Amino acid sequence: MDVQKILSAVACVFVLAACSKKSAESVFPENGALDSSACRGQAIENKFIVQWEDGSFTTETAANADEFKETFIKPQLDNIRHVDYDRVIQLQTSNEVRTTAFTDSWGQERIGAPSVWSQGIYGQGVKVAVVDAYVDVSHPQLLPRIAVNAGEIPNNGKDDDGNGLIDDYYGASFVSQPGSNQTPSSHGSHVAGIIAADSRYGSVEGVAPQAQIIPAQFISNDGGGSLGDAVLALQYSAKRGAKVINASWGGAPCVASLRNAFSELQRQGILVVVAAGNDGRDVDVYPEFPASFNMSNQITVAAASVSDFMTSWSNRGFNLVHVAAPGERILSTVPGNSIAYMEGTSMAAPFVSGTAALLWSAKPEATASQIKEAILRSVDVEAGHEFKVNTRGRINVEKALTTLRQLVP
Numbered sequence: 001m002d003v004q005k006i007l008s009a010v011a012c013v014f015v016l017a018a019c020s021k022k023s024a025e026s027v028f029p030e031n032g033a034l035d036s037s038a039c040r041g042q043a044i045e046n047k048f049i050v051q052w053e054d055g056s057f058t059t060e061t062a063a064n065a066d067e068f069k070e071t072f073i074k075p076q077l078d079n080i081r082h083v084d085y086d087r088v089i090q091l092q093t094s095n096e097v098r099t100t101a102f103t104d105s106w107g108q109e110r111i112g113a114p115s116v117w118s119q120g121i122y123g124q125g126v127k128v129a130v131v132d133a134y135v136d137v138s139h140p141q142l143l144p145r146i147a148v149n150a151g152e153i154p155n156n157g158k159d160d161d162g163n164g165l166i167d168d169y170y171g172a173s174f175v176s177q178p179g180s181n182q183t184p185s186s187h188g189s190h191v192a193g194i195i196a197a198d199s200r201y202g203s204v205e206g207v208a209p210q211a212q213i214i215p216a217q218f219i220s221n222d223g224g225g226s227l228g229d230a231v232l233a234l235q236y237s238a239k240r241g242a243k244v245i246n247a248s249w250g251g252a253p254c255v256a257s258l259r260n261a262f263s264e265l266q267r268q269g270i271l272v273v274v275a276a277g278n279d280g281r282d283v284d285v286y287p288e289f290p291a292s293f294n295m296s297n298q299i300t301v302a303a304a305s306v307s308d309f310m311t312s313w314s315n316r317g318f319n320l321v322h323v324a325a326p327g328e329r330i331l332s333t334v335p336g337n338s339i340a341y342m343e344g345t346s347m348a349a350p351f352v353s354g355t356a357a358l359l360w361s362a363k364p365e366a367t368a369s370q371i372k373e374a375i376l377r378s379v380d381v382e383a384g385h386e387f388k389v390n391t392r393g394r395i396n397v398e399k400a401l402t403t404l405r406q407l408v409p
């Protein structure tokens with residue numbers, strides 16, 4: 001063996017990336033597997049989710065996978081980490097019962113939020129992204145709580161801050177499915193209101209009524225979305241400075257890109273709160289994604305009833321679901337300057353997101369791991385009706401604040 005060969009062998013040991021056989025096939029493992037039983041959800045055969053070596057994501061189009069491999073992947077192979085087909089996903093919608101204006105804050109009271117508010121802690125200074133369907137930013141209880149993008153001038157048809165998105169002043173839409181309904185949605189608006197409805201301007205009391213909402217929308221008003229749009233919305237939320245991301249959706253198929261997106265959020269110290277789902281199933285046995293990812297920066301949430309039992313329809317799991325939170329008969333904001341009752345784990349997750357915002361406003365220096373630990377260690381566990389979740393309990397923000405003050409003196 002001559003010197004040249006020895007050197008190159010050594011280089012292969014120490015610089016694996018340079019010598020591993022990276023190819024168009026290795027970065028795009030789903031290529032040619034359109035009908036794989038592991039993948040649910042219809043592949044969009046001309047749209048692709050690309051993760052670059054710096055961790056960022058884009059979505060790209062081409063006539064088909066073969067052309068994409070030849071004209072896009074191969075010329076840029078060194079810079080590409082992973083490629084997936086984009087996929088259509090249909091999200092669960094919740095029942096909605098409109099009501100006249102009165103106050104019903106049983107959930108906020110059950111988790112001890114008024115006691116935290118009385119200490120002057122309202123979630124101020126904390127941004128929470130609502131990665132969901134369209135939020136009605138004109139609702140009087142939501143408008144003052146939207147985190148505007150100060151570098152962007154609204155409604156001038158230009159991308160003033162150069163982030164690639166035109167007029168993303170109140171947030172951004174990544175809804176790309178043809179024919180999708182892009183009007184304000186009850187689901188997105190209700191979730192946003194549970195987190196941060198401004199109680200000075202109406203009867204809904206957000207859990208963190210001075211937190212700021214970043215609307216990052218990828219679900220159309222009829223519940224349709226795509227995996228690639230979800231990944232872009234998550235990435236946008238991080239770039240806009242979200243500390244917490246609320247993900248009240250699930251069932252996403254072919255999860256590699258979504259898991260990679262969650263890993264990036266983990267690396268950036270962002271807490272992601274995920275609804276467990278409404279199928280009445282054990283997600284330890286029947287995984288739902290992203291509910292079952294169990295990332296270290298993730299809290300997956302089941303729905304508790306008014307009587308503080310697990311609702312019959314909530315997903316559960318002693319391993320992969322972490323806590324329960326109020327999810328039945330929840331009053332919050334909906335489009336048209338209205339309020340409505342809705343139910344679902346979609347409503348339970350934002351109670352946890354609001355809780356995280358309250359905790360972070362009390363201890364801005366806390367890490368995502370510390371916020372998660374404080375919430376998980378402080379649940380209320382009722383003997384005789386423990387929740388089928390990892391902690392056995394329902395969240396309590398008053399106790400979590402005490403725990404966090406011990407963790408972060």
Ligand SMILES: [Ca+2]
Nearest residue numbers: 159161163165
């Ligand atoms: Ca912009």
Ligand SMILES: [Ca+2]
Nearest residue numbers: 153158160167
């Ligand atoms: Ca603009």
